[in-house]
Amino acid sequence: MKKLLAPLLSAAMLLCLTACGAPKKAETSLFAMDTYMTLVAYGDGADDALTDAARTINELEQLLSRTREDSDVWRINHGGGQVNPTTVQLVEQAIRFSDETDGAFDITIAPLVDLWAINSDAPHIPSQAEIDSLLPLVGSDRITPNGKTVTLDSGCAIDLGGIAKGYTSDRVKEIFARHGIKSGTVSLGGNVYVCGTRPDGKPWNVAVQDPRGGGYACTLTLTDTFAVTSGGYQRYFTAEDGTIYQHIIDPATGYPAQSDLLSVTVVCPDGTRADAYSTALYVMGEEAAIRFWESQGSDPFEMVLITADGRIVCTPGLTDHFIRQEDASYEVQFLSR
Numbered sequence: 001m002k003k004l005l006a007p008l009l010s011a012a013m014l015l016c017l018t019a020c021g022a023p024k025k026a027e028t029s030l031f032a033m034d035t036y037m038t039l040v041a042y043g044d045g046a047d048d049a050l051t052d053a054a055r056t057i058n059e060l061e062q063l064l065s066r067t068r069e070d071s072d073v074w075r076i077n078h079g080g081g082q083v084n085p086t087t088v089q090l091v092e093q094a095i096r097f098s099d100e101t102d103g104a105f106d107i108t109i110a111p112l113v114d115l116w117a118i119n120s121d122a123p124h125i126p127s128q129a130e131i132d133s134l135l136p137l138v139g140s141d142r143i144t145p146n147g148k149t150v151t152l153d154s155g156c157a158i159d160l161g162g163i164a165k166g167y168t169s170d171r172v173k174e175i176f177a178r179h180g181i182k183s184g185t186v187s188l189g190g191n192v193y194v195c196g197t198r199p200d201g202k203p204w205n206v207a208v209q210d211p212r213g214g215g216y217a218c219t220l221t222l223t224d225t226f227a228v229t230s231g232g233y234q235r236y237f238t239a240e241d242g243t244i245y246q247h248i249i250d251p252a253t254g255y256p257a258q259s260d261l262l263s264v265t266v267v268c269p270d271g272t273r274a275d276a277y278s279t280a281l282y283v284m285g286e287e288a289a290i291r292f293w294e295s296q297g298s299d300p301f302e303m304v305l306i307t308a309d310g311r312i313v314c315t316p317g318l319t320d321h322f323i324r325q326e327d328a329s330y331e332v333q334f335l336s337r
């Protein structure tokens with residue numbers, strides 16, 4: 001009898017050790033900002049952190065949505081008026097990112113986003129004349145933020161779709177910190193925030209989707225940072241003649257960006273910046289994206305470019321964080337500083 005009890009007891013003890021030693025896990029999913037979101041947090045404050053985070057995500061959607069008629073962005077696009085200081089600050093940030101990226105990122109792209117309607121059920125291939133008539137409305141100098149208001153030049157409109165989820169992930173990071181969360185993951189569509197390390201102390205694995213298929217192109221092992229992916233493959237429509245029109249517009253031409261990149265993943269400790277940059281670098285294409293990365297001074301970022309000719313181009317800071325996906329058949333190249 002004693003012989004039988006011993007292994008049983010040790011098994012029970014093992015169970016207890018796992019249950020008592022592992023931090024509490026909480027998980028939630030929601031659909032907001034036109035995408036599926038999944039949040040996971042570990043620790044005593046995990047449930048409260050996720051409740052707060054979900055509330056904030058819904059509040060931000062309420063402010064930043066283009067389609068909700070009572071949102072701040074709607075108000076700005078329909079004559080102006082007082083808006084939440086958060087909205088003004090985010091618009092100011094967007095203007096700075098537009099200046100930094102020489103206009104590749106530009107929230108005044110909204111009239112052209114509407115014209116092409118690529119994200120809608122009824123996409124439209126416009127004439128050159130239609131595009132030409134809207135191009136003069138694009139330019140961040142057409143936005144005037146002023147304390148509690150944002151005013152646009154006549155006929156202009158803004159679309160925060162290229163930055164809102166990144167900003168939201170920054171806010172979720174703050175909420176996690178307030179609740180003492182040291183381990184967790186947040187996935188807001190292509191916007192990922194990894195909080196701290198995994199509960200076992202190892203880095204998180206963040207998979208970069210293969211834009212050419214359903215699987216992964218590579219995996220990054222990351223700790224306490226943001227990884228944001230933009231790509232034409234995420235939203236597009238195929239015309240009757242087989243031409244693919246994707247959702248990121250080149251503000252210089254008014255057409256969907258004719259990028260030699262399939263996707264851009266930006267890794268840095270600022271989710272808003274990572275989101276704006278990933279959109280901008282996709283518009284720029286490989287050569288200009290690399291020049292932009294090289295020109296970053298005291299506040300560098302890392303990136304993974306997946307090119308249309310089958311290469312993965314990666315910045316050197318990711319060398320020790322990069323896991324190849326053998327079946328993905330990309331040639332992997334690391335840039336040097």
Ligand code: AMP
Nearest residue numbers: 104105106107161162230247248249279
């Ligand atoms: P993302 O997935 O972050 O790259 O954002 C793409 C979304 O941002 C699009 O679906 C549009 O709503 C909007 N957008 C498209 N082109 C641009 C651009 N050049 N700059 C800023 N936002 C854009």
Ligand code: MG
Nearest residue numbers: 162275276279
């Ligand atoms: Mg973006």
